[in-house]
Amino acid sequence: xxxxxxxxxxxxxxxxxxxxxxxxxxxxxxxxxxxxxxxxxxxxxxxxxxxxxxxxxxxxxxxxxxxxxxxxxxxxxxxxxxxxxxxxxxxxxxxxxxxxxxxxxxxxxxxxxxxxxxxxxxxxxxxxxxxxxxxxxxxxxxxxxxxxxxxxxxxxxxxxxxxxxxxxxxxxxxxxxxxxxxxxxxxxxxxxxxxxxxxxxxxxxxxxxxxxxxxxxxxxxxxxxxxxxxxxxxxxxxxxxxxxxxxxxxxxxxxxxxxxxxxxxxxxxxxxxxxxxxxxx
Amino acid sequence: xxxxxxxxxxxxxxxxxxxxxxxxxxxxxxxxxxxxxxxxxxxxxxxxxxxxxxxxxxxxxxxxxxxxxxxxxxxxxxxxxxxxxxxxxxxxxxxxxxxxxxxxxxxxxxxxxxxxxxxxxxxxxxxxxxxxxxxxxxxxxxxxxxxxxxxxxxxxxxxxxxxxxxxxxxxxxxxxxxxxxxxxxxxxxxxxxxxxxxxxxxxxxxxxxxxxxxxxxxxxxxxxxxxxxxxxxxxxxxxxxxxxxxxxxxxxxxxxxxxxxxxxxxxxxxxxxxxxxxxxxxxxxxxxxxxxxxxxxxxxxxxxxxxxxxxxxxxxxxxxxxxxxxxxxxxxxxxxxxxxxxxxxxxxxxxxxxxxxxxxxxxxxxxxxxxxxxxxxxxxxxxxxxxxxxxxxxxxxxxxxxxxxxxxxxxxxxxxxxxxxxxxxxxxxxxxxxxxxxxxxxxxxxxxxxxxxxxxxxxxxxxxxxxxxxxxxxxxxxxxxxxxxxxxxxxxxxxxxxxxxxxxxxxxxxxxxxxxxxxxxxxxxxxxxxxxxxxxxxxxxxxxxxxxxxxxxxxxxxxxxxxxxxxxxxxxxxxxxxxxxxxxxxxxxxxxxxxx
Numbered sequence: 088x089x090x091x092x093x094x095x096x097x098x099x100x101x102x103x104x105x106x107x108x109x110x111x112x113x114x115x116x117x118x119x120x121x122x123x124x125x126x127x128x129x130x131x132x133x134x135x136x137x138x139x140x141x142x143x144x145x146x147x148x149x150x151x152x153x154x155x156x157x158x159x160x161x162x163x164x165x166x167x168x169x170x171x172x173x174x175x176x177x178x179x180x181x182x183x184x185x186x187x188x189x190x191x192x193x194x195x196x197x198x199x200x201x202x203x204x205x206x207x208x209x210x211x212x213x214x215x216x217x218x219x220x221x222x223x224x225x226x227x228x229x230x231x232x233x234x235x236x237x238x239x240x241x242x243x244x245x246x247x248x249x250x251x252x253x254x255x256x257x258x259x260x261x262x263x264x265x266x267x268x269x270x271x272x273x274x275x276x277x278x279x280x281x282x283x284x285x286x287x288x289x290x291x292x293x294x295x296x297x298x299x300x301x302x303x304x305x306x307x308x309x310x311x312x313x314x315x316x317x318x319x320x321x322x323x324x325x326x327x328x329x330x331x332x333x334x335x336x337x338x339x340x341x342x343x344x345x346x347x348x349x350x351x352x353x354x355x356x357x358x359x360x361x362x363x364x365x366x367x368x
Numbered sequence: 369x370x371x372x373x374x375x376x377x378x379x380x381x382x383x384x385x386x387x388x389x390x391x392x393x394x395x396x397x398x399x400x401x402x403x404x405x406x407x408x409x410x411x412x413x414x415x416x417x418x419x420x421x422x423x424x425x426x427x428x429x430x431x432x433x434x435x436x437x438x439x440x441x442x443x444x445x446x447x448x449x450x451x452x453x454x455x456x457x458x459x460x461x462x463x464x465x466x467x468x469x470x471x472x473x474x475x476x477x478x479x480x481x482x483x484x485x486x487x488x489x490x491x492x493x494x495x496x497x498x499x500x501x502x503x504x505x506x507x508x509x510x511x512x513x514x515x516x517x518x519x520x521x522x523x524x525x526x527x528x529x530x531x532x533x534x535x536x537x538x539x540x541x542x543x544x545x546x547x548x549x550x551x552x553x554x555x556x557x558x559x560x561x562x563x564x565x566x567x568x569x570x571x572x573x574x575x576x577x578x579x580x581x582x583x584x585x586x587x588x589x590x591x592x593x594x595x596x597x598x599x600x601x602x603x604x605x606x607x608x609x610x611x612x613x614x615x616x617x618x619x620x621x622x623x624x625x626x627x628x629x630x631x632x633x634x635x636x637x638x639x640x641x642x643x644x645x646x647x648x649x650x651x652x653x654x655x656x657x658x659x660x661x662x663x664x665x666x667x668x669x670x671x672x673x674x675x676x677x678x679x680x681x682x683x684x685x686x687x688x689x690x691x692x693x694x695x696x697x698x699x700x701x702x703x704x705x706x707x708x709x710x711x712x713x714x715x716x717x718x719x720x721x722x723x724x725x726x727x728x729x730x731x732x733x734x735x736x737x738x739x740x741x742x743x744x745x746x747x748x749x750x751x752x753x754x755x756x757x758x759x760x761x762x763x764x765x766x767x768x769x770x771x772x773x774x775x776x777x778x779x780x781x782x783x784x785x786x787x788x789x790x791x792x793x794x795x796x797x798x799x800x801x802x803x804x805x806x807x808x809x810x811x812x813x814x815x816x817x818x819x820x821x822x823x824x825x826x827x828x829x830x831x832x833x834x835x836x837x838x839x840x841x842x843x844x845x846x847x848x849x850x851x852x853x854x855x856x857x858x859x860x861x862x863x864x865x866x867x868x869x870x871x872x873x874x875x876x877x878x879x880x881x882x883x884x885x886x887x888x889x890x891x892x893x894x895x896x897x898x899x900x901x902x903x904x905x906x907x908x909x910x911x912x913x914x915x916x917x918x919x920x921x922x923x924x925x926x927x928x929x930x931x932x933x934x935x936x937x938x939x940x941x942x943x944x945x946x947x948x949x950x951x952x953x954x955x956x957x958x959x960x961x962x963x964x
Contacts, residue, residue, distance in 0.1 A: 126954050133872035134843075146554050172556045180554045188547035192569045201565075202555035240729070250551070269728040270899060274943040296872065299945040306954035323950045340877040342902030343946045346925050349905040356877055 090160075091121035092258055092290050093145065098154035098164075100140050114140040116314045117154070122258060125284065127291040129305030129322065131298050131337070137314040138294045142260045145292065146180055147171045159257070179256035183263035185243035189235040195246055196231040202254050220249040224279065241272035245279070252283065258290045265300060277304060298341060302326045310334045332362055384573075387648045394644035400637050408454030415448035419604055428620045437626050440612050441619075450626055453604045458634075460521045460605070461586035467525025469579050472532020473571065477563050479533070480540025490533060497530030502589070510598050517590070517599045524589060528582055535578050539571045573649040580642030584635040591631050606631050688756065689861045689893040690717040690740065690778075695753035697735045697744065697917075706751060710735045711917035713753070715895075717861065717910075722887060722894040724904040724925070726940070727914030733897045736914075737865050740895075741780055742770050758860065775806045779854035783866040785846035789838035796834035799853050806857045821852040824889075826882055844875035848882065855886060862886075865897045880907050901944055905929060913937045 100115040115137040122128045132138040143149035145156055147166065156164040161174040182188040189198055199220065203213035221230060224245040235243055244264060251259050261280070265273040281304060283289065295301050301308055301322075308325040310318040310333065318331040329335045339356040343349050388394035407414060417435075427443040429435060437446040479490035502524065509523040543549060543566070552562045587606075593599050594607025601608060606627045613624030692715040698706035710732040717723045727733045738744045740755055742762060755762040758777055762770065774780075782788045790798060799818040803809050809817065815834075822830035825848040838846060847867060854862055864883070868876035884907060886892055896908060904911050904925060912922040913934065921934040932938045 123954065127951065133874060146550075148550055148553065168553075178554070180551060182547045182551065184547055188551050190548040190552075190566050193565070201552065201557055205555055205557040205561070247551075250555070254555070270901075271728065271939060271943040274945070277945075298873075299948070302950050303945050303948045304951060306951055321953065323953075326950060336874060340873040342877070342880075342900070342906040344901035344905050344929065344941060344944045345946070346905045346929050349902065353877075353906060357881075 089123050092124045092159060093122040093292065094155075094157040095120050095141070095145070096155045096157070098141065098144060098156060099152045100137070100144050100149050101152040102150070113152075114149075114314055115144070118309075118311075118314075118316055119154075120309055120316070120319065122290050122292055124257065125288040125290055126307070127284065127293050127305045129301035129308040130292065130294045130311060131296065131301045131308060132311030133296060133337075135313075136311040138296075138311045139262055140314075141311075142180075142262045142292060142294050145260055146178065147175070177254060177256045177258070179251035179254065179259045181244070181247050181251050181259060181261045181264045183266050185240050185247055185267060188247055189243060191235055194232050194234055195238075198235070198246065199231075199250055199253055202250060206254055217249070217253060220253055223252065223283065224249045239272075241268050241276060244268060244276055248276075248279070248283075252287070252289075255287075256289060258292065261291050261293045263295055264293075266295065266297065273300070280304060298326060298337060310337065332359070335359060336362075384576075384645070384648060388641075388644055391644050391648060393640060394648070397637050397641040397644060400633075401641070404454060404634065405458065407451050408458070411448065411451035411454065415445060415451050417445040417448040419449045419452040420444060421448075428616065428623070430620075430622060438620070438622060440609075440623055441616050446609065446623065446626055449604060449609055450606070450630055453606045453609060453627075454630075456517075456604055457587060457590060457606045460517050460590045461583055463518055463521040464525040464528060464586040464590075465579055465582045467522050468528035468532045468582055469575060471526065471529035472534075473536050473575060475529075476533045476536025477540055477567060477571070480537045480544060481559070481563055481567060483544075487537075490537065494530040494533040494537075497527055498534075500527055502527050506589075506593065507598070510593075515598065515600045517594075517603070517605075520593065520598070521586070521590065524586065528585075532575070532578060532582070535574050536571050539574050540567055543567055543570045573645070577642045577646045577649075580638050580645065584638035584642075587631060587635055587638070591627070688716050689719050689721075689758065690715065690895065691754075691756035692716070692736070692740070693754050693756075695736065695739060695755065696751040697732070697739055697748060698751040699747050699749075708751070709748075709917055710739070713914075713917070713919050715912060715919070715922075717893050717895055719860070719893055720887065720891045721910060722883070722896060722908045724908035724911040725895060725897045725914060726899060726901065726904055726911060728899060728940075731914045732917040733914050734865055735917075737780075737863050737895065737897055740863060741774060741778060742767075772806075775802055775857040775859065777859055778861045778863060779857070779859040781847070781850055781854050781862065781864040781867045784870050785843055785850050786838065786870075788850060789846055791838050793837075794834070795836050795838065795841070795849050799834075799849070799856060802853065803856050817856065818852075821856055822849070824855075824886075825849070825852045826878075827852075844871055844878065847871060847875075847879055851879075851882065851886070855890065855892070858890075860893060862892050862894045863897075864894060866899070867896070868903065869898070869900070876903070883907060901929075901940065902946070913940070 096119050098115055098118045099113065101111050101113045103111050118137070118141060120128060130138045130141060140149050144151055145158070147163065147168070151164040154164065155162055158175050158178060163171055163175050166174055196217065199217040200213050203216065204210065208216070217231070218228070221228060226242060226245055226249070230238070235246065238246065248264075264280070265276050268276060277300065280291065284291065291304070293301060293304055305322045307320065308322045309316050310325065310331065312333045318325055318329060318334045325334060326338065329338060336356070336359050339352055339359055343352060389398065412418070421444065423439060423443040423445070425443070426435065426439050428441055429439045431438050435445045435447065437450065440446055440449070475490050479487040505527055506520055506523060509520050513519045549562060549566055552566055557565075591605070591607035591610055594601075594605050595610045595614070597611065599605070599607060601611070609627035610624065610631070613627060616623050692713060695710055695713040696708055697710035698708050701707040713736055715723070715725070715736070725733050725736065735744070735748070738748070739750055740757070740762065744750070750763050753763065757773060762773070789795065796815070796818055799821065800811070800814040803814045803817060804811070818834060819830045822833055827833050827845065827848055833841065833845065833849070841849070868879050871879065880903065883894060887894060896903070898904060908925050910923065911925050911928055912919045913928075913936065914920070915936045921928060921932070921937050928937065932941055
């Protein structure tokens with residue numbers, strides 16, 4: 088059995104309320120999951136279900152109220168910035184919005200160099216490495232001295248992926264990385280994610296609201312509902328034979344591109360709609 | 369997914385300085401400043417006189433060939449004194465601005481970036497500084513430090529740094545939570561570097577504008593202080609000239625004019641310069657990303673012929689609710705040519721039909737929709753074609769007639785429900801208002817109708833929702849309210865631009881169900897713009913596929929989904945993930961082998 092790379096154990100994230108009378112808000116409650124090396128774990132849920140908060144907590148961008156996050160054997164849930172850097176330096180991220188996740192004022196070269204030089208890689212070697220990265224994400228060679236706004240959404244997301252790959256991470260948190268992309272671009276970027284995983288052995292914690300996206304890439308899937316994990320298991324089992332009523336409803340609500348099958352699904356969705364969903368424990 | 373704004377002027381890749389110089393006003397301002405400073409350096413050679421050289425027989429003379437601006441009460445050359453006063457005045461004013469900007473920027477960055485206690489203390493101190501009466505402080509400083517202008521200017525700079533802090537702090541707050549800052553944190557970039565590389569550049573614009581304005585103010589205050597006699601009266605400066613001129617105002621009024629003009633003009637130039645910088649910065653704001661995308665869509669890709677049979681149908685057909693023919697929409701391009709974002713679109717929708725318009729971002733589908741309701745953004749215009757709504761051509765209609773059609777014949781549901789509700793007004797008042805204007809209903813009748821509508825769109829507690837403000841309701845609820853508003857004036861055609869894209873799948877299913885129900889009840893025709901093939905399969909009768917400003921294929925949903933004819937349509941279907949296989953189970957052995 089392989090030792091998991093990331094272990095999240097009973098994670099709870101509570102944001103303090105703003106103002107005097109506001110109550111604190113618990114975004115994530117008692118969530119446990121693990122990611123093994125080279126594995127993709129999908130997290131699916133609707134807006135406000137807490138899926139992005141889990142990713143942010145792993146990255147040290149959201150406060151961990153209780154529970155632990157262990158990465159490569161070290162507890163990083165309450166690590167200070169400097170410590171976190173040492174322990175989880177090879178943890179990376181690709182955000183949803185390829186428009187705001189790249190600094191518009193910097194050239195692609197500077198954007199790609201930054202994590203490398205910050206990690207102490209010599210300039211010459213860094214420059215060499217980013218040239219290889221451009222190949223890996225299939226961006227033209229002359230991209231380096233251009234600005235992010237000269238690229239389309241799909242290309243920008245490739246830049247973001249290249250930036251994440253530059254430090255040879257073992258785990259990348261992917262927070263809705265294809266949600267802002269067109270259908271055809273989305274398919275290409277997903278194929279790239281998969282290819283990179285197969286060649287480099289990187290693991291993904293893949294967060295998305297779109298169950299069909301999660302399904303194609305994940306080995307295991309967690310379904311989040313109101314800050315808790317409603318269902319957790321092997322991808323095929325969760326997405327094809329879901330046990331939890333919420334998962335079933337989520338699956339049925341997504342329309343398929345076939346009028347005849349969709350009409351049948353809609354009838355089943357209408358029937359399932361009236362059932363109440365038990366709050367997961 | 370989101371159709372961005374149409375192409376604008378091409379402003380990429382040019383430095384701010386170059387752009388300011390290309391702006392005529394900016395060039396004038398900079399030219400004036402450079403000349404003024406040069407004149408200050410070459411004061412002696414230009415004027416030909418020493419500023420303190422006395423011409424005993426030429427006291428208080430008017431302008432002449434020897435003394436261009438005349439002489440003062442001691443017989444000294446005013447022009448020479450004015451030129452020699454330039455550099456000291458500008459230097460003193462710069463001291464204040466530099467102190468203010470250094471302090472304000474430093475503390476603004478630290479407070480904005482780190483938040484917590486630095487932010488609290490910084491804000492309080494800034495408030496305190498802004499509440500201080502500047503002149504009184506300077507008077508106090510003067511009594512303590514004596515007539516040293518640089519020290520007083522440093523004090524002025526400290527007082528003004530409060531305002532600077534505020535501007536910088538606000539700018540930092542704007543970017544502090546941007547994803548690229550989060551990304552840099554994850555990439556182990558140090559805080560100092562994040563501030564210098566990622567945050568400082570965004571602060572640059574507002575800081576330059578403010579500094580220019582403060583420069584103008586400082587010049588006025590510096591001159592004012594000297595004028596009041598608080599500075600060193602023997603040091604050259606514009607304030608001294610002002611002081612001397614004032615003493616002779618009744619004898620030689622012209623003497624006061626020269627320093628006043630110099631001070632006034634320089635202040636105005638600094639203010640104008642600030643404005644030019646602001647305008648140039650605002651111009652880059654129009655989403656340059658969209659420019660790139662929009663242009664790619666308009667001029668790239670092979671052109672495709674659309675089905676000629678569809679175009680042959682008469683657009684004025686009595687059955688058609690909407691008949692679009694040969695529609696061309698253009699935007700002015702960078703080189704003066706018209707950029708066609710919609711290029712010859714035909715569309716026909718019959719009564720009670722739900723027609724899907726699909727395509728990827730930049731294909732021009734939103735532009736078609738905005739043409740139909742004649743709400744194209746700035747610069748966009750219908751270059752050719754006709755749009756018949758109920759037998760009348762919208763393209764040639766007066767704005768007033770169009771106003772009557774909106775809401776009553778054609779209604780619109782936008783993509784982002786939340787940003788289309790005004791946060792200041794209750795949901796109810798936003799529903800009631802259009803009905804009172806369009807249908808001429810009384811207050812009570814409109815209110816009752818609004819309640820009915822809310823119920824009709826499936827809101828359980830219409831009374832409570834009627835009195836709620838937009839921030840109190842969810843996104844799905846907001847979209848229901850917008851749909852209620854859209855059907856409130858009894859339209860025949862409903863145009864929905866990506867009505868479910870911003871919503872969760874479960875809410876999307878509910879909204880689609882609602883549209884289906886409304887179509888049944890009201891016999892509505894719907895033009896549904898979407899990029900989601902599943903949505904089309906779910907609700908549409910007919911579908912048109914759009915690519916690069918053209919419709920490449922039109923037909924019934926059953927036909928096209930069963931047998932897509934155009935390669936682009938087939939490519940779209942191939943990209944759906946509906947039937948993509950799930951991932952093979954995790955095999956650890958392989959990974960270990962790969963990883964070594």
